[in-house]
Amino acid sequence: MTRVKRSVHARKKRREVLEMTRGFRGEANHNYRRAKEALLKADQYRYRDRRNRKRDFRRLWITRINAAARMNDLSYSQFMHGLQLAGVEVDRKILADIAVRDAEAFRRFADKAREALAAAA
Incomplete structure (x- = not known):
């Protein structure tokens, strides 16, 4: 089997990892082994948090709607149920x-929402 000299490819691979870890703290931005580990962990966080972002925003929206509904003397669940009964699709x-x-x-x-709840009761 022929011998494969890896220096160009290996350097390129290491340079790419180190470029992606710019801004990381400590050895994780200039030591290849630490940078590679940090990058693997960062990718796990990125994957997880792309999904968590959706639930975080939904929680924020519900909190805001609840606060505004309570200023109008309705709970969140009453407000949303009333809108559903009224046929409002927002x-x-x-x-x-x-x-x-x-x-x-x-x-x-x-x-x-209040009118729809009263009509349903």
């Missing part, structure tokens, strides 16, 4: 944005 992201930026529009949503 997602939580938009509702949270309205709650933060336009209290008057949110009040109208709350009134609509």
